[in-house]
Amino acid sequence: MRRIDAIGITIGVFAAGGLIYLVLQVVGIDGTDAGIWTQAVLVGGLVVWLLTYLFRVMSSNMTYNQQLNDYEEAVLQKRLAEMTPEELAQLQAEIEQEKADRTDK
Template sequence: MRRIDAILIALGFFLTGGIIYVAFKVLGLDAADAGIWSQVILVLGLIGWVSTYVIRVFTNDMTYHKQVKDYDDAFFAKQLEKMTPEEIEKLMSDKQ
């Protein structure tokens, strides 16, 4: 992630909090309650976002794992192309 991406994400969260705060003020909450509820919504959103990351970590659904699997698949396919039909037959009989 580039530095500008991190800055834009932080700015997006800041603006989202402000919009939620103003929406609560328009709905009739006083400043303290609007601030508290906008913070609650932002914290719950952040917890939800982090939980998706944790789930991807534990299910090995990360970009790195996908790249390693794609590399391994391509490597073994290339090795299989180099083998003669006799070598493939021998490999298949050894596997069983």
């Protein structure tokens, strides 16, 4: 996320808070109560965002992890593409041997 994106999101959250406040006042809720409900909605939104962030951290579904996995896969694909047919056959034989060793245990 770029800095301008973070600034835009921040301004959007403040604008949403102001809009919620105005809507609650138009509906007929007192200014103090509208402020309390607006804060409750914004704090609730913050808690939900925090929970989704913690879930992404615990499940390793962060942007850095995705980029690292994509890079590792690209490197392996490049190495696989550069292998000769003899090397591919040898690699396949090694993989089959490891599978056989695992099933024997």
